[in-house]
Amino acid sequence: MCSDTPTIRTSEHLFVDLSKLERKLRGCLETSFEGVGWTSNAKTITETWxxxxxxxxxxxxxxxxxxxxxxxxxxxxxFYVWFDAPIGYLSITANYTSQWQKWWKNPNEVQLYNFMAKDNVPFHSVVFPSCLLGTDDHYTIVNHLNATEYLNYEDGKFSKSRGVGVFGDHAAQTKIDPDIWRFYLLYMRPEGQDTHFSWADFMLKNNSELLNNLVNFINRSLKFVSNAYNRVVPDLVLTGVDVQLLALVNRELAGYRNDMDKIKIRDALRRILNISRLGNQYLQENQPWKLIKGSAGDKLRAGSVTSVAANISCLLSILIHPYMPHTSQVIQQQINYPSDGNMIPDSITRMLPSGHTINQPAPLFRKLEEAEISEYKSKFAGRQEKKPDPPIMNGNLEDEVSKQGLIVRELKAAKADKDKITREVAKLLELKKKLAISKGENPVEKKKGKKKK
Known part of the structure; x- marks a missing residue:
C-alpha cells in the first residue's frame, strides 16, 4: 500500500446491456430448467439475478x-475475466477440432453440461448465455448446470495465502496415487451441502472402502482365477443363489445409471461400492477356495462362483472408469478386457466367457499409514496465527454491509438452513458494528422504542 489518500477518478468502460437480452434468456432458461441437470443452488442463484x-x-x-x-x-x-473466460470454451474446442461448430452451434442436437462451484453460477447461467444469444448466431446454450457447495479443510477453510489445505500441485507432490485423490474428492463431493476434507477420513476411506472393499474383491476374484484355474475363466452353471446376487447387482447398476443421468456423482460412486460389497459377501458365503477341494459337484460350484466374481470385477472396471480412469485401465489389462468395451450395460452379462484367459493380477493400491498421513496433515496445516483484519474505508464498509445484507436476504428467500442463516446474520451485524465505529457512532446504542404500558 502506498499510504496516499485515495482519490476518485472517472474511467470509461464497455458494458453489455443484459436488460435487452433478458426476454430471450428467460425463454431459454424456462426450457433448460425442465431438465434434471440443474442443482437447486444453481436455480436459486440464477432466479435471484x-x-x-x-x-x-x-x-x-x-x-x-x-x-x-x-x-x-x-x-x-x-476484459473482465468472467466475460472473457467462457469464450475460451469455444476456442479450446476450435483448437481441438475444426468441426467445433457441430458442438457449439448445434443447440437442437447438443446438450451442454456445466460443472462448477456455486460462486461462478451467474457468469454461466446469465452473463455468458446472454452474450451468446446477443449474437443471433444459433449458439448452443447451457442445458444443465451442476453447482457444488463448498469443500472445507479439516476444521476450517482452504487458504492459499496462509498455506492451509492441499491444492493440485501439492497432491502431485505426495506419494499418493492420483486415482485415490479422485476417489476421495468425488466420494466427498459437496452435493447439496458443504463437506470437509479430513486427513483422518481420507486414510479411513482409502483403507476401508477402497482397499478392503473394492480392491479386495477384485484382487481376490482375479487371483483365484489365476491360482486355481491357471488364469482361465472356468465354466459357469448358475444357481438360485447366483441369480439372486445378479439381481441385486442389476438393481445397483440401474441406480448407478439413474444417478449418472441426474448428475448425482457421489451417489453413483456409492453404488459401485455396494456392488463390490455384495461381491465380497458372495465370496465369503460360498468360499470357492474350499469347494475346489471337494467333490466333482463342489468343484463345478467353485468354478461357477469364480466365474461370476470375475465377471462382476469386469463390470466394476467399467463403472469406475469415470472416477478412476487409470485404475480402470489397469484392471482391464489384468483381466485382458478391451478398453473399447467401456460401455455401461443395462444389466450385467458374461463379459468374460468360459475359456477366457486373463493376465497376471497384481495389487492396485497400498494401505495408507498413520505416520504418513500425520506428516501430510502437519505439512499442509499452514500458518495458523490469526492476522488482524486490515483497515477498511467507510465506503468499502458500506459496500460490505450491502453485499452481506443481500446474502442474508437470498438465504432467507431460499429458505436455507437455519444455522447457515444465523452465521451470515452474525457477519452482517459485525460489519454494521464496524461501520458505526468508523463513523464515530456508538455501536451498542439501542434504538429508542415505545415504552410498554
Whole structure:
C-alpha cells in the first residue's frame, strides 16, 4: 500500500446491456430448467439475478494483466475475466477440432453440461448465455448446470495465502496415487451441502472402502482365477443363489445409471461400492477356495462362483472408469478386457466367457499409514496465527454491509438452513458494528422504542 489518500477518478468502460437480452434468456432458461441437470443452488442463484430485472454489466477493467480489448479508445483496458473466460470454451474446442461448430452451434442436437462451484453460477447461467444469444448466431446454450457447495479443510477453510489445505500441485507432490485423490474428492463431493476434507477420513476411506472393499474383491476374484484355474475363466452353471446376487447387482447398476443421468456423482460412486460389497459377501458365503477341494459337484460350484466374481470385477472396471480412469485401465489389462468395451450395460452379462484367459493380477493400491498421513496433515496445516483484519474505508464498509445484507436476504428467500442463516446474520451485524465505529457512532446504542404500558 502506498499510504496516499485515495482519490476518485472517472474511467470509461464497455458494458453489455443484459436488460435487452433478458426476454430471450428467460425463454431459454424456462426450457433448460425442465431438465434434471440443474442443482437447486444453481436455480436459486440464477432466479435471484433475474428477479429484479437484469441491468447493464461492465465487461472491462483498468488492469495491467488480462486479455487486451481490441477496440479503439479502450486498448489500455482488459476484459473482465468472467466475460472473457467462457469464450475460451469455444476456442479450446476450435483448437481441438475444426468441426467445433457441430458442438457449439448445434443447440437442437447438443446438450451442454456445466460443472462448477456455486460462486461462478451467474457468469454461466446469465452473463455468458446472454452474450451468446446477443449474437443471433444459433449458439448452443447451457442445458444443465451442476453447482457444488463448498469443500472445507479439516476444521476450517482452504487458504492459499496462509498455506492451509492441499491444492493440485501439492497432491502431485505426495506419494499418493492420483486415482485415490479422485476417489476421495468425488466420494466427498459437496452435493447439496458443504463437506470437509479430513486427513483422518481420507486414510479411513482409502483403507476401508477402497482397499478392503473394492480392491479386495477384485484382487481376490482375479487371483483365484489365476491360482486355481491357471488364469482361465472356468465354466459357469448358475444357481438360485447366483441369480439372486445378479439381481441385486442389476438393481445397483440401474441406480448407478439413474444417478449418472441426474448428475448425482457421489451417489453413483456409492453404488459401485455396494456392488463390490455384495461381491465380497458372495465370496465369503460360498468360499470357492474350499469347494475346489471337494467333490466333482463342489468343484463345478467353485468354478461357477469364480466365474461370476470375475465377471462382476469386469463390470466394476467399467463403472469406475469415470472416477478412476487409470485404475480402470489397469484392471482391464489384468483381466485382458478391451478398453473399447467401456460401455455401461443395462444389466450385467458374461463379459468374460468360459475359456477366457486373463493376465497376471497384481495389487492396485497400498494401505495408507498413520505416520504418513500425520506428516501430510502437519505439512499442509499452514500458518495458523490469526492476522488482524486490515483497515477498511467507510465506503468499502458500506459496500460490505450491502453485499452481506443481500446474502442474508437470498438465504432467507431460499429458505436455507437455519444455522447457515444465523452465521451470515452474525457477519452482517459485525460489519454494521464496524461501520458505526468508523463513523464515530456508538455501536451498542439501542434504538429508542415505545415504552410498554
Amino acid at each position: 433475474l428477479r429484479d430485472g437484469l441491468k447493464p454489466r461492465c465487461i472491462t477493467r483498468d488492469l495491467k494483466w488480462g486479455t487486451p480489448v481490441p477496440l479503439e479508445g479502450f486498448t489500455d483496458k482488459v
